[in-house]
Amino acid sequence: MRKSKKTVVILGVVVVLVASGLWLLNKPAAHKLTAPTAIPVRVVEVVQKDVPRHTSGIGSVLSLHSVVIRPQVDGILTRLLVKEGQLVKAGDLLATIDDRSIRASLDQARAQLAENQAQLQVAQINLKRYKLLTVDDGISKQTYDQQQALVNQLKATAQGNQAAIDAAQVQLSYTQIRSPVTGRVGIRTVDEGNFLRMSDTQGLFSVTQIDPIAVEFSLPQQMLPTLQGLIKAQDPAAVKAFIGADSTSGDLLGEGHLTLIDNQINANTGTLRAKAEFANDQQKLWPGQLVTIQIQTALDKNALTVPPTVVQRGLDQHFVYRVQGDKVEVVPVQMLYQDSGLNIIQGVQAGDVLVSDGQSRLKPGSQVQVLGDPPQVVQAADAELKP
Template sequence: MKTSSQPLFRSAAAVALSALVLAACSGGKEQQGGAPGAGAPLQAPAVTVMTVASGSVPMVTELPGRTTPYLIAELRPQVTGILTQRAFDEGSEVKAGQVLYRIDDAPYQAAHDSAKAALARAEANAQVARIKAERHAGLVKIDAVSKQANDDTQAALKQAQAEVAAAKAALDKARIDLDYTRLKSPISGRIGRSAVTPGALVTANQTQALATVQQLDPIYVDLTQSSADMLRMRAEIAAGRMQTGAKGEVPVKLILEDGSEYAVEGRLALSEVTVDEGTGSVTLRAKFSNADGVLLPGMYVRARLPQGTRSDAILVPHKALSRDPLGNALVMVVNAESKVEARPVKVAQSLGSDWVVTGGLAAGERIIVEGLQKARPGAPVQAQEAGAQPAAAPAATAS
């Protein structure tokens, strides 16, 4: 029994030893190959960078605003009566002094004729009083009439003259009322819709305007600016950094609602003398030529006021700049060690698709313009210059 069990034991030991060797060999292969990425170093993310450069950049202040008529006149009747005619086309151009409405003038013509007759009667009575006063003035010198009678005739003459003056005033009033039955445009411009039609009763100095005339050439643009910015702008004008015209006028360019630029350049006309207590802003007014009628009252526009040029400014694309929770501007810089650095910068303004950076960046530094979501401050990245051809992938080695 003992001799028969030894061969079986030796066979089992050989099988176990073979299994251990095979396990060790397979384990070595797994450690050499392993699962993909297991134990391998992480690859730095690829980002696109732009090398910034300093240069001369035009500085522009951009302000919101709305167009306002140069002149505006609301037509209201100054006499009461029935409207008999509307003598214009709605929306048309009218001239100063042009008759726009007619009111029934029959009662005012009668009042005018009556005042004219009253003046004639007063002038006739004054003539009689003058002759009588002159006669008594001569007779009193020879004691032909009493001084009392002479004084009475002189007083009667003055009273008659006063009645003539009153009659003339009444005639002038009647003439004015008669002229008011024809409503004329006080200014030249474009007239809007009519609030009444012929046959309507209108009253003197009524609240509702019959129509409105607006002069749109030239036209004003009212701009809103904070009082702090206004003080800074005045300081830059005084220092000569903001461009001005020959008469010290500031040129202004307009950007219309559709993003296009208005063809005609305007001039800053005035600034409000009072700061709005609620908003802390002031109103600036610019004047523009509007011969083609492109600008209409109430349009929202943006005005650009040139402030000269800055020679050491850096342009940074909008997409490359972000904000921290406090609203401070940041850009991601790739340093000499190919590591990301969050850099606070000072932004002066927006210019087209770029920000004008005046502090925090130096010429020659590289900023990330694409791949910001993969960049972390302090982490390494693979930087590729914007516009450069991507590097070729390494060829796979044959197994």
């Protein structure tokens, strides 16, 4: 009886083992080989468009004309006709200095000239009379020569008197201080009633031209041939000025054009200075301000452009992953131009679909799954909690 039970158990174990083996042998092929998993990626299309090339640098704003108003004669400041911060035009009267002493000198010089002219008139009449008398030997030749010398002396004296009048008129004009440039009045350093001297170096105030205005900046010396070509071009090279250190995120302050390259390179820094001029009617650019400038150095027409994340760096060349159906292939490309916003490449066609995100897991022939654009994050205002 016991042998029969053992036999049954053994037969049962054998049946289970045989059934398990048959199941493993007859397992479906789909379960034998794991299906390849598609790699999620994001893609972009190659865009063909005109792309301007730029170079950037740090510059400082400076006025084209800035003048410190100083007195040119000694005297008391009688009137100030402008206020601090006021805009003035060239030739506008800014201030006046006491002119009574200079006017007195001018009147004295005019009186001396009138007296001399009367003496000269009498001497010229006598000279004509003496000339007639010399014909009949009515007077000696010596007397005639002396009269001629007297006329010449009086003429010279009249010229000296006229020069004194002109000098006094110049001094008188200095008592009216006029603006030599169109610009903005700075902070005043003296008040009415102060005695001014020509030796004062501080001056009354400054007048600084604001519109137009210039920006001086430095670039590496390797940019010299490019800048020389831009200067010689028929159309001035466009220059933009931004506030802040980054032209991509800074506020645009103005647009101008390149006007000047300095005549030498700084041997210590290996840089060259250049200057650009800007229209500044809104007065966003201010003398002494630090700005970031951006110069358009070239324009690539019908360029093939992609975001910077598309191009990968290989051992000896750049490449991109191009999507063909549900797989990718490696395409070598040439990098023609790059900046923080886009790259210009060669080796693909406009409209090609390239991988822009997820390249780290790819290899030639990898199966991919194209993801859509990430949803936009909507930031809602925090609501007040109610009790």
